[in-house]
Amino acid sequence: MQPGSGTGTRLATVLTIDQATYDAIVAHAKRDHPDEACGIVAGPEGSDRAERFIEMVNAAGSPTFYEFDSTDLLQLYKEMDARDEEPVIVYHSHTATEAYPSRTDIGLASEPHAHYVLVSTREHGNNEGPVEFRSYRIVDGEVTEEEVTVVATLS
Amino acid sequence: MAIEVKIPTILRTYTGGEKAVSAEGASLSTLIDDLEANHAGIKDRLIDNGDLRRFVNVYVNDEDVRFIGGLQAELKDGDSVVILPAVAGGAR
Numbered sequence: 001m002q003p004g005s006g007t008g009t010r011l012a013t014v015l016t017i018d019q020a021t022y023d024a025i026v027a028h029a030k031r032d033h034p035d036e037a038c039g040i041v042a043g044p045e046g047s048d049r050a051e052r053f054i055e056m057v058n059a060a061g062s063p064t065f066y067e068f069d070s071t072d073l074l075q076l077y078k079e080m081d082a083r084d085e086e087p088v089i090v091y092h093s094h095t096a097t098e099a100y101p102s103r104t105d106i107g108l109a110s111e112p113h114a115h116y117v118l119v120s121t122r123e124h125g126n127n128e129g130p131v132e133f134r135s136y137r138i139v140d141g142e143v144t145e146e147e148v149t150v151v152a153t154l155s
Numbered sequence: 156m157a158i159e160v161k162i163p164t165i166l167r168t169y170t171g172g173e174k175a176v177s178a179e180g181a182s183l184s185t186l187i188d189d190l191e192a193n194h195a196g197i198k199d200r201l202i203d204n205g206d207l208r209r210f211v212n213v214y215v216n217d218e219d220v221r222f223i224g225g226l227q228a229e230l231k232d233g234d235s236v237v238i239l240p241a242v243a244g245g246a247r
């Protein structure tokens with residue numbers, strides 16, 4: 001059973017991410033702790049290449065919830081549309097619990113092609129130190145964890 | 156009266172994969188009924204208990220409809236409507 005087989009368009013079982021983007025996501029999560037941080041990494045449609053890191057404001061400003069501001073959301077999608085991009089990664093942090101999709105995360109996931117990245121800052125908060133960094137496919141309420149491969153640069 | 160409606164990836168199962176469709180209506184409410192007539196099932200993904208779903212955003216000419224009357228927002232020929240699911244979640 002391949003993740004994403006419900007839509008049948010892309011069957012990656014690995015998230016490949018470059019070191020700079022990985023570091024940027026972790027830095028954002030640490031900076032915004034104890035609130036949840038969120039954002040996306042866009043890439044050319046159908047390419048599965050996470051190329052363009054875009055930090056978003058958590059309009060909920062909450063330690064237990066995130067939501068892109070509705071005006072920012074429209075701007076983001078118009079921009080991606082104009083550039084023939086799609087969200088390759090949708091990321092957010094959990095600040096007191098593990099890096100696993102909550103029931104809310106699963107219910108609201110609406111990008112069947114995206115890698116949902118979760119970072120947990122519960123161990124070290126704003127400080128230096130390792131974080132949990134995990135990636136999932138969430139399609140039709142089904143969660144499939146996938147491997148994360150960090151490379152120096154995308155080939 | 157033709158209004159272009161942009162459809163998000165998750166709802167393209169109702170539009171045969173189309174990213175945008177043409178629909179008619181003098182208000183968002185009648186526009187959604189017209190969408191439903193041609194793309195059965197889509198209405199339920201947008202409306203719950205007679206109201207726009209909390210985690211669905213609809214924009215008319217780049218304005219969030221929540222600020223211009225919600226389902227009663229008026230539409231005219233040539234308007235552009237964008238539907239986007241909220242990007243949201245969290246540990247709660």
